[in-house]
Amino acid sequence: MDAPTTASADNGTSGGGSGGWFTPRKQPAEDAPQSAPPAEPAPEAAAPQPSAAQSLSAEPSSPEALPADLRVPTQRSTALAAQPQEPAVQSGAQSASPDALLIRRTMAEVAPIADKVTSYFYALLFVRHPDLRSLFPAAMDTQRDRLLKALLTAAEHIDNTEVLVAYLRNLGRGHRKYGTRAEHYPAVGECLIGALSRYASGSWDAETEAAWVRAYTTISQVMIDAAAADELRAPAWWYAEIVAHDLRTPDVAVVTVRPDQPYPFLAGQYTSLETPWWPRIWRHYSFASAPRSDGLMSFHVKAVPAGWVSNALVHRARPGDVIRLGPPTGSMTVDHTTDSGLLCLGGGTGIAPIKALVEDVAEHGERRTVEVFYGARTDHDLYDIDTMLRLQQSHPWLSVRAVIDQQAHLQLPDAIREYGPWNEFDAYLSGPPGMIRSGVDALRNIGIPSERIRHDSVEELVAIGD
Numbered sequence: 001m002d003a004p005t006t007a008s009a010d011n012g013t014s015g016g017g018s019g020g021w022f023t024p025r026k027q028p029a030e031d032a033p034q035s036a037p038p039a040e041p042a043p044e045a046a047a048p049q050p051s052a053a054q055s056l057s058a059e060p061s062s063p064e065a066l067p068a069d070l071r072v073p074t075q076r077s078t079a080l081a082a083q084p085q086e087p088a089v090q091s092g093a094q095s096a097s098p099d100a101l102l103i104r105r106t107m108a109e110v111a112p113i114a115d116k117v118t119s120y121f122y123a124l125l126f127v128r129h130p131d132l133r134s135l136f137p138a139a140m141d142t143q144r145d146r147l148l149k150a151l152l153t154a155a156e157h158i159d160n161t162e163v164l165v166a167y168l169r170n171l172g173r174g175h176r177k178y179g180t181r182a183e184h185y186p187a188v189g190e191c192l193i194g195a196l197s198r199y200a201s202g203s204w205d206a207e208t209e210a211a212w213v214r215a216y217t218t219i220s221q222v223m224i225d226a227a228a229a230d231e232l233r234a235p236a237w238w239y240a241e242i243v244a245h246d247l248r249t250p251d252v253a254v255v256t257v258r259p260d261q262p263y264p265f266l267a268g269q270y271t272s273l274e275t276p277w278w279p280r281i282w283r284h285y286s287f288a289s290a291p292r293s294d295g296l297m298s299f300h301v302k303a304v305p306a307g308w309v310s311n312a313l314v315h316r317a318r319p320g321d322v323i324r325l326g327p328p329t330g331s332m333t334v335d336h337t338t339d340s341g342l343l344c345l346g347g348g349t350g351i352a353p354i355k356a357l358v359e360d361v362a363e364h365g366e367r368r369t370v371e372v373f374y375g376a377r378t379d380h381d382l383y384d385i386d387t388m389l390r391l392q393q394s395h396p397w398l399s400v401r402a403v404i405d406q407q408a409h410l411q412l413p414d415a416i417r418e419y420g421p422w423n424e425f426d427a428y429l430s431g432p433p434g435m436i437r438s439g440v441d442a443l444r445n446i447g448i449p450s451e452r453i454r455h456d457s458v459e460e461l462v463a464i465g466d
């Protein structure tokens with residue numbers, strides 16, 4: 001996710017109130033590409049929405065989802081769902097706004113029946129707007145619980161304008177690859193309110209509805225504006241040809257691709273990826289290398305049980321196949337304005353972005369200490385250890401330690417306690433959700449402040465599989 005930016009009332013958020021329900025203030029270009037859905041099923045491997053450790057306890061965001069699919073990092077300060085008569089975003093720390101309170105009341109009522117609300121929402125959407133069905137994947141299973149979960153989190157963080165706006169801009173940009181257009185937003189908003197009003201009937205009233213309309217109008221306007229601005233500078237998606245496919249273990253492949261046009265990204269970021277075999281199903285993968293002069297990019301993919309995309313990438317994809325990539329996103333990137341050491345924990349395929357970060361430091365010619373702990377269940381699972389050791393040989397500032405659960409009888413986060421001190425280090429964590437959680441705890445316990453701990457969203461990591 002892009003760094004949060006402060007938004008003013010005019011910052012693309014002032015579409016509410018007039019012109020009917022959720023009527024966007026301005027339309028992006030009419031010829032937006034036709035393709036995939038304004039929603040995305042769960043990710044498989046890489047991890048969206050890098051966030052500082054303080055957002056662990058909450059539900060950080062998914063960069064790809066429905067317009068109302070809001071998962072935002074935790075800090076709270078301001079009001080997105082603005083005061084009545086004042087639909088724009090507010091700034092400054094303050095207690096919950098009246099709209100936020102109304103929205104949370106709705107969410108509290110629907111939380112126990114989230115499944116019903118979600119089903120009803122999609123039923124409404126597809127019955128009233130059958131043309132939108134083709135924007136979603138054929139199988140909606142993984143989509144089903146995303147929206148409500150996201151809304152619950154948005155309700156929780158509705159007053160956190162800064163983070164929410166940054167998140168929504170990212171979401172708006174990310175939606176371009178689905179073929180989402182400005183005119184789709186009112187349809188989603190009306191069906192969302194239709195579903196909420198039906199299932200939150202105990203607390204629903206005109207005031208509550210007005211609060212939701214304001215909030216959704218604001219949300220959709222930020223996304224629409226961001227998509228329109230992005231259209232001026234970047235394609236909605238990139239085609240990328242697979243140029244190498246290296247099966248490192250029976251279920252882990254390193255897949256190297258060549259995008260059809262320049263693809264700017266930063267080491268530590270991730271993208272969304274769609275295979276030709278599962279149209280409109282996008283999954284997130286971290287880039288496994290820093291940007292290269294030849295433009296090639298690679299991903300480490302582990303086939304997970306019932307993972308459609310991951311299994312296709314590992315077992316079916318071959319050089320010559322063409323995939324699609326969404327825009328790069330994520331902020332688990334190296335801060336080159338400091339010379340602090342980097343403490344990096346990579347668990348399993350989580351080593352992918354860590355390798356990219358190491359390459360990034362090397363390219364910047366910095367001689368910062370970089371300490372990598374690479375965790376795996378068995379030594380066979382250390383599929384990229386040779387690459388990491390080669391990097392260690394070339395760079396005296398880099399040290400790589402393998403932590404094998406079976407041999408060490410401890411997991412990655414425990415291992416770092418035996419080294420250090422780490423209090424002068426910036427920490428980067430990449431791997432399974434359990435590792436991120438316990439890693440953050442371990443790092444905090446050894447004195448690394450939260451704001452110096454970076455990782456992708458645990459929320460997204462939890463939602464693994466197809």
Ligand SMILES: NC(=O)C1=CN([C@@H]2O[C@H](COP(=O)(O)OP(=O)(O)OC[C@H]3O[C@@H](n4cnc5c(N)ncnc54)[C@H](O)[C@@H]3O)[C@@H](O)[C@H]2O)C=CC1
Nearest residue numbers: 045047347348349350375376377411412430431432434435
């Ligand atoms: N940017 C990111 O954060 C990325 C995350 N991933 C995620 O990494 C995971 C990789 O899966 P696998 O290779 O199967 O890894 P895995 O499940 O085999 O775990 C790898 C290592 O992480 C540590 N670990 C795992 N669970 C832990 C826990 N609960 N507490 C403490 N340490 C734990 C252990 O040292 C283990 O050997 C996937 O969930 C994938 O989504 C992958 C790429 C990038």
